[in-house]
Each structure stands twice: as structure tokens, then as C-alpha cells.
Amino acid sequence: MTHKDRKYMELAPEDFPLALSQSKFMPKRLYGIGTLPEKESVGIAMVGTRRPSNSAKELCRRLVKSLIGTNAVVVSGLAQGIDSYCHEAAIEYGIPTIAVIAQGLDIPIPGDRATLARQIVDKGGCILTEYEKDFPAYKGNFPARNRIISGLSQGTVLVQSKLKGGALITADNCLQENKPLFAVPGDFDSEVASGPNFYLDQGKATPVFIPESLRLVAGLPQVKSNDSLCTAPSLSQVAATGCTLSPDALRLFKQFNGFRKTFPDLQRECNLKPVNILAILTELELAGLASTPDNFQFYFNGTP
Known part of the structure; x- marks a missing residue:
């Protein structure tokens, strides 16, 4: 070739x-x-x-x-x-x-x-x-x-x-x-x-x-079901609504986008204090870029 x-x-x-x-x-x-x-x-x-x-x-x-x-x-x-x-x-x-x-x-x-x-x-x-x-x-x-x-x-x-x-x-x-x-x-x-x-x-x-x-x-979420993509919002769609993410939230989302992480995983891998991680997760959940079914595992399912 x-x-x-x-x-x-x-x-x-x-x-x-x-x-x-x-x-x-x-x-x-x-x-x-x-x-x-x-x-x-x-x-x-x-x-x-x-x-x-x-x-x-x-x-x-x-x-x-x-x-x-x-x-x-x-x-x-x-x-x-x-x-x-x-x-x-x-x-x-x-x-x-x-x-x-x-x-x-x-x-x-x-x-x-x-x-x-x-x-x-x-x-x-x-x-x-x-x-x-x-x-x-x-x-x-x-x-x-x-x-x-x-x-x-x-x-x-x-x-x-x-x-x-x-x-x-x-x-x-x-x-x-x-x-x-x-x-x-x-x-x-x-x-x-x-x-x-x-x-x-x-x-x-x-x-x-x-x-x-x-x-x-x-921790890779299924994003295709019946040959159609799920409707997780993208960063551009979030920005279009007037929602502005903090630099730390944006950095964490880009690092873990597409993955499922437990809270201990996040503590170990992003080098932030627990209280700061919780604040960022709340910010991302409100923006629709992260979700958790049990307050232990967090899914970062959006797209850039």
C-alpha cells in the first residue's frame, strides 16, 4: 500500500x-x-x-x-x-x-x-x-x-x-x-x-x-440502539442553550467522555479533591453530559 x-x-x-x-x-x-x-x-x-x-x-x-x-x-x-x-x-x-x-x-x-x-x-x-x-x-x-x-x-x-x-x-x-x-x-x-x-x-x-x-x-456506554444514536447532548448543543461549563468541568468531561467511572475511579484518575469532584459532577449532570443511576457509577455520554 x-x-x-x-x-x-x-x-x-x-x-x-x-x-x-x-x-x-x-x-x-x-x-x-x-x-x-x-x-x-x-x-x-x-x-x-x-x-x-x-x-x-x-x-x-x-x-x-x-x-x-x-x-x-x-x-x-x-x-x-x-x-x-x-x-x-x-x-x-x-x-x-x-x-x-x-x-x-x-x-x-x-x-x-x-x-x-x-x-x-x-x-x-x-x-x-x-x-x-x-x-x-x-x-x-x-x-x-x-x-x-x-x-x-x-x-x-x-x-x-x-x-x-x-x-x-x-x-x-x-x-x-x-x-x-x-x-x-x-x-x-x-x-x-x-x-x-x-x-x-x-x-x-x-x-x-x-x-x-x-x-x-x-465503562463504554451503548450509544447505538436499533441502528440509531442515543440523544445525549453535545458540548456545542449545551453551549447553544447558554450553559457555560467551568474549566475544570470541561476538562474532566473531555477526559472521561464515553466512559463509565465510579467515584473512586474519578478520585484516583483526575487528581482533584472529593468536594471539587462532586461539584463538577453536579455541574455536568445539570448540563445533561453525565448521569448516575446509583450515585456511585457515573456515565459520561455526550459528544464533543
């Missing part, structure tokens, strides 16, 4: 998709082929080893399938193994997907991954890179690529990984930005479960015990 046979994009920071323009890992520029996701989309990074278990493909299918009906975009790195399985599952279930590559767009992608890259673009996704058209895939490019995968996403799922590997770089980048990290537990003697188990043992990740529960564990 090259830019010559697909729609080629050169993106400035203000045009970066998903959460990347607010990320500390924001690159100076991006190049892409394909279609950028809608503004209300939520990036979910799904990463792991190039040499997963025999059951990994089905695991990835079930994880990704759980995201049907949400605003999720599956973000990964187009590598063999877990990355490719997640991209393939996203295509299968009609979920947008973004592949971030560690080379220029004119450099041929080897093997079956070239076919997968074309399928991603054909199905409404895109391929992104920070490297110019003819820049080769040097070894040092891959850790840099991983920071963009994390930067695009509002949460990361560590599917299967050894104790060393690029997927752990993405996981660490996720934690550096205080974004939620999710991990699939595995057998104690499974090498490809050692990475997820490590983060779970350290209390740094939330477990996804049942693949079909990823949507609920990640």
Missing part, C-alpha cells in the same frame, strides 16, 4: 484524531491513508505479543465483539499476532480501526499484513504514521510508534504479552497519562500471560476475566 493508490493525509496537531491532540505523546505531525474516525469516537488500544497462544484469535474476536454498539475505535499497531487479530475482528464486526505503523507509507508492508492494511482502509479505517513517505522501519521506530497508539486512546487493553515486549511500552505509556489500563488474566505458567498478570499483580490494571465483559469493565 502506498499513498499513490489511497487518499493521502498530512495532519497538523490540531487535526489529530481521537485523544492524540491532548496527549503528552503528541507527535509533531502525522501522515495517513484512509478515513479518520468521527469526533465522538473513543479510542481503545488493544495490544499484545506477536506470538500469542493458539486461542488468542478467538480471544481477540470476543473482546472486540463486546464493543459493538459503542463509539469505540480499535487502535493497534498492525503487527503479527494480537495486533492483527484485533484489526481483523474490528473489520469483521464493523467497528472502525486505526493501525499505527513504524515506517513511511511508501515502504511496502510485508506479507499478509499488506492485505490487512488495505482491508482496514477499504472498510473505513485508516493507517497512521509519524514518518515521511519513504522512511524505513528501523528498530527504534517501534517504541515511538507505541506511544502514539497510547496517545490516540482513552484506554488500553493488554491482551497477551511476555514480560518484555512492545506491548508493555504501550501499557506504560497509558499509565503515564493516568489512563485506564485493562489486562486479560492468564495461567500462572503461561509465558504470554506473564505481562498482563504482572500489571494485575501490581494493581496497575483492571482485569477483564470474561472477554464479552470488556465493554462493561471499560
